[in-house]
Amino acid sequence: MSSTDLPVPATERRWFLGACAGLVLAAACPPLRAQGRGMAPVPGGPAAPALRLADDDGKLVDLAQHRGKVVLVNFWATWCPPCRKEFPSLARVRRLFKPAEFEVLAVNVGEEPDAVFSFTGVAGFPVVFDRDSKAMAAWSVRGLPATFLVDRDGRLAFRATGGREFDDPEIVATIRRLLVR
Amino acid sequence: MSKPSVAARRLLWLCLAGILPTAELAAAAEWRHRASQRGVTLTANPLSGASRVAFYEARGFGTGSIRPYARACAFSLGMHNSGALPISTHLGDWHAVGADGRKVRLRLPGTWEDEWGKAGVPQAARIAFRWAQFQTENAFEPGDWIMGMATLEAPLPGKFRIVARYRDKKGDHEIVLDRLACAGD
Numbered sequence: 542m543s544s545t546d547l548p549v550p551a552t553e554r555r556w557f558l559g560a561c562a563g564l565v566l567a568a569a570c571p572p573l574r575a576q577g578r579g580m581a582p583v584p585g586g587p588a589a590p591a592l593r594l595a596d597d598d599g600k601l602v603d604l605a606q607h608r609g610k611v612v613l614v615n616f617w618a619t620w621c622p623p624c625r626k627e628f629p630s631l632a633r634v635r636r637l638f639k640p641a642e643f644e645v646l647a648v649n650v651g652e653e654p655d656a657v658f659s660f661t662g663v664a665g666f667p668v669v670f671d672r673d674s675k676a677m678a679a680w681s682v683r684g685l686p687a688t689f690l691v692d693r694d695g696r697l698a699f700r701a702t703g704g705r706e707f708d709d710p711e712i713v714a715t716i717r718r719l720l721v722r
Numbered sequence: 723m724s725k726p727s728v729a730a731r732r733l734l735w736l737c738l739a740g741i742l743p744t745a746e747l748a749a750a751a752e753w754r755h756r757a758s759q760r761g762v763t764l765t766a767n768p769l770s771g772a773s774r775v776a777f778y779e780a781r782g783f784g785t786g787s788i789r790p791y792a793r794a795c796a797f798s799l800g801m802h803n804s805g806a807l808p809i810s811t812h813l814g815d816w817h818a819v820g821a822d823g824r825k826v827r828l829r830l831p832g833t834w835e836d837e838w839g840k841a842g843v844p845q846a847a848r849i850a851f852r853w854a855q856f857q858t859e860n861a862f863e864p865g866d867w868i869m870g871m872a873t874l875e876a877p878l879p880g881k882f883r884i885v886a887r888y889r890d891k892k893g894d895h896e897i898v899l900d901r902l903a904c905a906g907d
Contacts, residue, residue, distance in 0.1 A: 581863030651849035674849045683860055684868040685853050703867035
């Protein structure tokens with residue numbers, strides 16, 4: 542009996558069809574010609590909401606432990622085409638700065654770590670899981686992807702909704718300005 | 723939902739590995755419907771029921787529970803604010819107009835979510851659904867863009883247009899996407 546004769550369990554079929562549907566939807570949802578540009582200042586610079594979530598090993602990652610650094614917090618999901626498109630730029634911008642002064646936290650929304658790891662591999666920055674989307678609500682996220690720059694004092698400084706290339710010179714300059722504040 | 727076997731995960735990985743080149747192809751693709759004014763661009767592509775069923779079943783919906791959504795006339799919408807002013811939208815202000823002049827509202831995501839609650843759809847599936855939709859209330863700073871799925875309250879035969887309203891500090895404005903049609907399966 543060849544492997545192709547083996548019956549395919551329903552769960553496997555569902556995952557396979559779902560992943561393929563993701564491809565179809567990606568083709569049906571082309572990004573606009575360009576990603577968005579820049580990030581908008583957050584009026585008043587309020588304190589960033591708490592963010593304490595587990596990574597794929599179950600280890601808790603707390604935004605508060607990065608106080609003193611500028612932190613880019615990115616809310617995303619693998620099924621969101623602009624999230625996938627911008628994801629590699631998170632690693633690129635992370636490499637432009639010293640680990641002691643800048644960090645990236647990617648907050649995945651509502652997905653299984655296995656499915657997420659298949660996409661991220663070793664991301665080079667913490668990827669944490671907001672399984673019940675309560676962190677999204679606390680951060681007043683209105684759509685995916687959503688990104689925030691938290692300053693060294695733990696305040697929300699800039700935000701962006703929709704895809705970006707985070708190593709774009711305009712965003713890099715914004716981060717540099719926050720670092721010298 | 724039970725975890726997939728190692729074989730299924732490998733299969734999924736292979737499929738997902740194909741997403742990046744596919745996304746690149748998609749990036750080169752065009753939205754089929756596009757309209758702009760005052761630096762605000764609205765785009766749309768029809769979405770087939772079959773692709774929506776497969777997408778949401780993979781995220782925990784049962785075949786029966788997603789059926790009403792799959793039967794609806796659906797689109798992927800994208801909105802980009804490349805103007806200088808912040809803008810906001812409320813999906814309840816948008817509508818479609820058929821060739822015969824009949825007006826149909828867009829169905830708000832919350833209406834679907836009420837159905838998922840009654841149908842006992844798992845939380846993870848409901849979260850994926852919620853954030854895959856074009857949100858009821860949106861705010862766009864200059865440079866922002868948002869995309870998501872949207873459905874009509876009722877199908878319209880033939881060609882129709884979508885009238886989308888947005889607001890900035892100067893007042894209310896409309897963008898019209900013309901010659902749309904529901905996707906056929």
